[in-house]
Amino acid sequence: MKKYLKLLRVKHYLKNVLVFTPLFFNRTLFSHKCMIAFLGFLAFCLISSSVYILNDIQDAPKDRLHPTKRFRPIASGEISVFKAKIIGLTCFALSILLSFYGGRPVSSILLLLYFVLNFLYSAGLKNRPLIDVIILASGFIIRVIYGAVLTNIPISGWLYLTIWTGAFYMGLGKRRNEIQKQGESGATRPVLQFYTYSFLDKNMYVCIALAIAFYALWAVERNNLRFLWSVPIMMIILMKYSLDIEGNSDGDPIEVITHDKVLILLVTVFLAYLGVIIYI
Structure with missing residues (x-):
């Protein structure tokens, strides 16, 4: 079980708390919109896990040369690439469904934008100076915009x-x-x-x-x-x-x-x- 939690990068779900930012600063954290934001939080956790899995599959050969990354489940061989792909696709599909069910359909576009940016990052943009940092930073702001769109709260x-x-x-x-x-x-x-x-x-x-x-x-x-x-x-x-x-x-x-x-x-x-x- 531990290896799957490590594959999903559960610790990094902490970043997805940014989805609640608009509610917190708009004094609506304890309103009915909190449940909508919570579903959005879960959706972003799943989409981020699919991104981490995609990145780990792409980086596995280089991760094996890294002093700490070589212990990641895919790089170390604990989880096969095929099994990781199945888990990643499942996370992606559940994320889109949750987002569509939990709030405004347009919010799903932001999830797809986040995924596409990170797909392009894994596909080669991570090797382009400045573009790599811009994509890393955009992940944080997309979470905030996603929370604002999902709950229809300005920030x-x-x-x-x-x-x-x-x-x-x-x-x-x-x-x-x-x-x-x-x-x-x-x-x-x-x-x-x-x-x-x-x-x-x-x-x-x-x-x-x-x-x-x-x-x-x-x-x-x-x-x-x-x-x-x-x-x-x-x-x-x-x-x-x-x-x-x-x-x-x-x-x-x-x-x-x-x-x-x-x-x-x-x-x-x-x-x-x-x-x-x-x-x-």
């Missing part, structure tokens, strides 16, 4: 920009740490030969500065001093995240967050504080 442009720049920061950070760990030869990820450590480092911190600025503008737009107090909390979270990826991390956002108890506590405090001032 502030400042929050969209915050998530966009934050996603770019994480994507660039992932590539930066891959260079740090693998060297610039790009033995297991060819795109690394097109990047330099200093380029990624500088652009990462441009993105983090923009993310803080955009979030601060959103807080100012609320016209409530209590929202402004959440800005320094967010800054501390991003500084702690930066401290982690400056260490011995491979830069993967989920791995960074789930392996740092202090970071988890800070994110919990941030969300709890926002929850209190938005809902109470």
Whole structure:
């Protein structure tokens, strides 16, 4: 069972919580729309699993050369390629059905867009500099837009920009740490030969500065001093995240967050504080 959970990348379902973003900030998290969003969350979990399986099938030969990725179920031979394809196709079909049943049919188009982008990523765009990071970042924003379309709830442009720049920061950070760990030869990820450590480092911190600025503008737009107090909390979270990826991390956002108890506590405090001032 463990190998199948590993194949589906259940840990990475944490990213799909972004589907609930429009509800949370629109004070409708506890309304009837929450069930619609939950079905959307499940649909995105399934579509993301199909994407991870597709990527693992494509990358299996190179993953076998990687110090940690060689333990993935397909690369290690624990699960056959044929069986992985069946599981991936099942996840894809169930995802589209759930999305169509749970909300507006147009939301299924966003799921298909997410799948197509990641299919193209696996097919070769992951080897194109900047395009690879753009696709990685777009996955985060598509989740938010999907949640907004599914529940028919608008979301502030400042929050969209915050998530966009934050996603770019994480994507660039992932590539930066891959260079740090693998060297610039790009033995297991060819795109690394097109990047330099200093380029990624500088652009990462441009993105983090923009993310803080955009979030601060959103807080100012609320016209409530209590929202402004959440800005320094967010800054501390991003500084702690930066401290982690400056260490011995491979830069993967989920791995960074789930392996740092202090970071988890800070994110919990941030969300709890926002929850209190938005809902109470």
